[in-house]
Amino acid sequence: MRVYRITKKKYVKNFNGRGGSYEDGARWNLPGQPVLYFGTSASVAMLEMGHYIPTPKMVPKSFVLGIYDIDSTAIESVELSELTDGWDNFPYPLATQRIGSDFLVRGDNLILLVPSSAAAGIDKMIVVNPEHPDINKISLIETRSEIFNPRLFKGL
Numbered sequence: 769m770r771v772y773r774i775t776k777k778k779y780v781k782n783f784n785g786r787g788g789s790y791e792d793g794a795r796w797n798l799p800g801q802p803v804l805y806f807g808t809s810a811s812v813a814m815l816e817m818g819h820y821i822p823t824p825k826m827v828p829k830s831f832v833l834g835i836y837d838i839d840s841t842a843i844e845s846v847e848l849s850e851l852t853d854g855w856d857n858f859p860y861p862l863a864t865q866r867i868g869s870d871f872l873v874r875g876d877n878l879i880l881l882v883p884s885s886a887a888a889g890i891d892k893m894i895v896v897n898p899e900h901p902d903i904n905k906i907s908l909i910e911t912r913s914e915i916f917n918p919r920l921f922k923g924l
Contacts, residue, residue: 769838770835770837771838772810772812774817775832777832777911783903784802785804785899787804793860795856797865797868801872802899803868807892810835812891819858832911834910834911837909840878842878844876845882846880864882868880871897872895875900881894881895
């Protein structure tokens with residue numbers, strides 16, 4: 769499975785899950801839980817970045833797009849129809865944090881495939897449990913320093 773993540777270059781090979789989502793919690797995890805987030809496409813990863821950086825022109829030069837391969841069948845899914853209204857609100861609802869937290873605590877699977885809030889639930893994000901034994905089945909294929917086309921949001 770090919771997946772995508774935008775991160776600082778120095779963390780592109782780091783899979784310990786102790787970044788900002790670990791410290792502060794996020795949509796699919798509570799604070800203090802190691803976790804990694806990936807997009808199922810580069811576009812989804814870029815859209816998700818929009819939650820944190822208001823314009824592509826403000827993406828720090830230290831960020832890269834990591835393209836990865838995950839060779840694991842340890843996957844479970846959450847469908848949009850299973851989520852309550854407001855699942856995509858901010859601040860993050862406790863309901864989605866509990867779903868992700870339960871996934872991480874159980875430790876049965878490496879991947880939790882979830883709807884992307886940035887893409888209105890149409891596309892998917894991947895929540896990765898860095899404490900699962902298959903974490904070593906993630907390999908970095910390529911990095912790209914040019915994440916967005918310069919024409920994108922040219923008027924901003």
